[in-house]
Amino acid sequence: MSASRTSTLTIRTPEGIAFALQLASPVSRFLAWVVDIFLVTSVLSVLGSLVMILGLVSVDLALAVRIFVYFAGQIGYWLAGEWFWRGQTFGKRLLRLRVVDANGLRLQFSQVVIRNLLRVVDSLPLFYLVGGATTLLNARTQRLGDLAANTVVIRLPRVEQPDVTQILAGKFNSLRLHPHLEARLRQRISPGEARLAVQALLRRDEFEPAPRAELFARLGAHFRSLVEFPPDTVESLTDEQYLRNVVDTVFRPRTRETTAKPAAAELASPLEPG
Amino acid sequence: MIIDLPKFLATEQPFWDELNELLLKIEADPQKPLPLERLRRFHYLYERTAADLGRISTFASEPDTRRYLESLVARAYGEIHETREKPYRLRPWRWLTGTFPQTFRRHSRAFALAVAITIAGVIFGGFATMFDPDSRHVTMPFGHDQIRPSERVAREEHATRDRLAGEKATFSSYLMTHNTQVSIATMALGMTWAVGTIIMLFYNGVILGAICVDYIADGQAKFLAGWLLPHGSFEIPAILIAGQAGLILGAALIGRGNRQPLAERLRAIAGDLVTLIGGVGVMLIWAGFVESFFSQYHEPVVPYTAKILFGLAELIGLSLFLWKSGARSAPETEVQK
Numbered sequence: 001m002s003a004s005r006t007s008t009l010t011i012r013t014p015e016g017i018a019f020a021l022q023l024a025s026p027v028s029r030f031l032a033w034v035v036d037i038f039l040v041t042s043v044l045s046v047l048g049s050l051v052m053i054l055g056l057v058s059v060d061l062a063l064a065v066r067i068f069v070y071f072a073g074q075i076g077y078w079l080a081g082e083w084f085w086r087g088q089t090f091g092k093r094l095l096r097l098r099v100v101d102a103n104g105l106r107l108q109f110s111q112v113v114i115r116n117l118l119r120v121v122d123s124l125p126l127f128y129l130v131g132g133a134t135t136l137l138n139a140r141t142q143r144l145g146d147l148a149a150n151t152v153v154i155r156l157p158r159v160e161q162p163d164v165t166q167i168l169a170g171k172f173n174s175l176r177l178h179p180h181l182e183a184r185l186r187q188r189i190s191p192g193e194a195r196l197a198v199q200a201l202l203r204r205d206e207f208e209p210a211p212r213a214e215l216f217a218r219l220g221a222h223f224r225s226l227v228e229f230p231p232d233t234v235e236s237l238t239d240e241q242y243l244r245n246v247v248d249t250v251f252r253p254r255t256r257e258t259t260a261k262p263a264a265a266e267l268a269s270p271l272e273p274g
Numbered sequence: 275m276i277i278d279l280p281k282f283l284a285t286e287q288p289f290w291d292e293l294n295e296l297l298l299k300i301e302a303d304p305q306k307p308l309p310l311e312r313l314r315r316f317h318y319l320y321e322r323t324a325a326d327l328g329r330i331s332t333f334a335s336e337p338d339t340r341r342y343l344e345s346l347v348a349r350a351y352g353e354i355h356e357t358r359e360k361p362y363r364l365r366p367w368r369w370l371t372g373t374f375p376q377t378f379r380r381h382s383r384a385f386a387l388a389v390a391i392t393i394a395g396v397i398f399g400g401f402a403t404m405f406d407p408d409s410r411h412v413t414m415p416f417g418h419d420q421i422r423p424s425e426r427v428a429r430e431e432h433a434t435r436d437r438l439a440g441e442k443a444t445f446s447s448y449l450m451t452h453n454t455q456v457s458i459a460t461m462a463l464g465m466t467w468a469v470g471t472i473i474m475l476f477y478n479g480v481i482l483g484a485i486c487v488d489y490i491a492d493g494q495a496k497f498l499a500g501w502l503l504p505h506g507s508f509e510i511p512a513i514l515i516a517g518q519a520g521l522i523l524g525a526a527l528i529g530r531g532n533r534q535p536l537a538e539r540l541r542a543i544a545g546d547l548v549t550l551i552g553g554v555g556v557m558l559i560w561a562g563f564v565e566s567f568f569s570q571y572h573e574p575v576v577p578y579t580a581k582i583l584f585g586l587a588e589l590i591g592l593s594l595f596l597w598k599s600g601a602r603s604a605p606e607t608e609v610q611k
Contacts (some may be wrong), residue, residue, distance in 0.1 A: 013351050017324040019344040071451040086301075102537065108350045110544040117551065119469070120455075120462040144465045148523065149544065157341070191340065216397035261382045 009140055009152055011104040024097045024153040026135040033128065035091030036077070044073045077115045078116045083109060096156040102140065103150070111149040118145035127129070173245045173252075174233045185227040194250050197223065197243050204240065216240045282337070290346060293319040297349050320350040372600035374553040377546045378515065379597065387518035391472055392510075395479020400487040402480070404490050413484035414537040419472060423492040430497075430572045442566050450562035457516035457554045461523065461547065468524020482510070500578035505565035511592060512557040512593050519550040553610025557592075564588075 007023040022079035047069050054062035055262060081089035087099035087107050099115065101107050122143045123133025140152050175182055189197075200219055202214060220239030225245050298318050301306070308316065327343040378385065402409040410419040440444060457475075463470025489498035526532075526539040534542070572578070 011348070011351070013324060013347070015321060015324045015549070017328050017347060019327070019348050019351075021348070058443075060440050060443045062445040067444065067447035067451055072455070101352065104348055104351055105356045108544070110548040113548045113551075114544055117458050118462045118465060120459045121465050148465055148540055150541050 007139075007141060009102070009154070017055065019104075021100065021152070021154040022157060023141050024095075024155045026132055026141060028095050028097060028139075028155065029153055030128070030132065032089070032091035032095045032097050035094055036089050039090055040073060041079050044070055047073070051164045075116065078119070079112060082107075082116070087112075092153075097153050098156055099146075099151050099153050101150065102142075102146075102152045107151070111151050115149035116143035116146050117142075117152050121145075129177055129253050171244065171248075173248045174237065175229060175245045177231060177233060181227055181229055185246065188226045189223075189246070189250055193223075194247075197247050198251070201240075201244060201247060213239075216243060219243055275288070282326075282329070286322075289319055290326070290343070293323050293346055293350060297346070298355065300353055301349075317354065320347070320354055323347055323350065362579075365545070369549070370553070370556065373549055375596050375599040376601075377549040378518070378553070381518055381546065381550075384521040384525065385514065385518040387521055388475055388514045389439050391475040391517070392479035392482070392514060395481075396486070397477040397479075399480035399483030399485075400485075403484045403487040404491070405407035410484060410488065413480050414488070415481060418485055418488070423489040423494040423497070427494050427497045427572075431574065431592040438566065438570055446562045446566035447484075449565050450559050451513070453558045453561065454555055457513060457558065458551065460513060461519040461551050461554075464520030465521025465527065466524070467527055468521050471517055471520030471524060473516070474520075478513055479508075496578050496582075497572065500572065500576075500581035500584070501569055503560045504569045504581055504588065507585045507589035508557045508564070508592060509561040511553045511596075512561060515550055515557070516554045519547050519554075522550075523547060 007025075008020040009023055010020045011019050012018045038090065048066050051066045051069055052062050054065060063169065078089055081092075082099050083091070088097070092098060099112070101111065119131075122128055122134070122145050124130045128143075131145070134143045134147070135141045139146070140146075142152060146152060175185070197219065200215060204216075216239040220242050223243060224234070237245065293316075296312070296319065299318075320327050323343060324347050327340065327347050330340055330343065364570050399413050402413055413419075448493070460471055460474040463474060486498060489495060524541075527545045529536060532539055568576070568581070568584070572581075
């Protein structure tokens, strides 16, 4: 099993429960910034032109208002966005990023102000070189503004239920003959391993034959080592078939008709950024 | 841990939904206090959901449920364990007349240091102009090095037309925004362990010292006072307060004599930095108006004595405001280490 390359910030509550926040990469943050800059520049250009209509009354007044609009827009866009959208600007929304308190606490207005005012230093000498270098060196990918404000930028992953029906449809699963061993298998497989097995099966047609056989051999060996099924149940199965049965075992809805698993849609909606 | 998953989900889902609804209400109106019973329920729901997360966290087939519970627990954790004050409703007058001067006084030593650094710059700039006249090309910005003070005074006093006619509002806006940007940079450079802030303060002092000595040596002290005092009595203290904020930030980073972790030290000063830079912004708006609409007019339009008296009155008023305003409304504790 390969280690996850995604940086995470794990917060452990006093109740002993840990939850993980996936940290945004410097590249995704830079792309969000590019989107924001493009948006701010475009909107301010339009507003600047509209303001010049005031020139019919007084050119002096129109120029003064335009200077204010540019200044307020350049600072206020990030402040207002991150405060009213709970840590997001348009660019961050688009790339599913969010600014949060580094301790998992509520984001304060002072934190929003400080991280944005310190863009002055992070943007030195050009194109956020200082800030970018800091995010690369910092374990929590914080730029200087984040360090001062004690904030981090996290990634909001899409929550999708794996579509296992196309893997399992109409196939017989010999592991079902041993419910107690299935229960043990479900217990021993970690969420990451389960997701890896699903992804391998969903994308199996994308592999060349040799790497595909090698991949499933390695995965099969690993999953076979977790729980030992009777030889007559598994010996005729190829590695790919074995993995398919494992996925069926793990993800198959257990039918106690009075209970229902929460639908993906119901689960996903509260996770969506508010 | 082997759990009956369908039964577990069916039993716990209503509690998760209830917690989610409660969280949405709290997040929508952070100022509204919850009744004690609701608070108890909120705490119960949080603990129950946290326990559910602990039970389900190793269950392979439920990564999405786990993420959902993580999200719920994270949001509830932020509300329950947050010990900092909730953001109150905006009260600009109370903030300006109470919070701002109180914060300024709480960090008076940082302000004194900002003044000392600027004075060092003034002395350096003054001496540079006195002993190396060519240094004016380096120390005097905005074209002041291109003209002798006496020439400028003669030109200003014999001007037949208002050179800012039709540009006052633009000039005023430019001054406000430019000076605010300089102030923000002065504060933000505190992140360089205050080295950048010190350089900014010193350089401002150098410019001020060079120009003052240039005008005084040329016999134009009265013009200088009449020109600088009306807006400088707000503009210069504003930059000093921005420097004060930068020095506070730098001190928190260095953490000398403070055993708290870096994050805690920075967290402790965050509100004060925002207050100080907000106050600086207000001061610079006033300074911008005065500089554009008043400072640039000289004798015979406006007598120098009137300008000097106006500037002195502003300086005294600002000093009294910063040292006395809000003194009765709240206790001020010395937090500077």
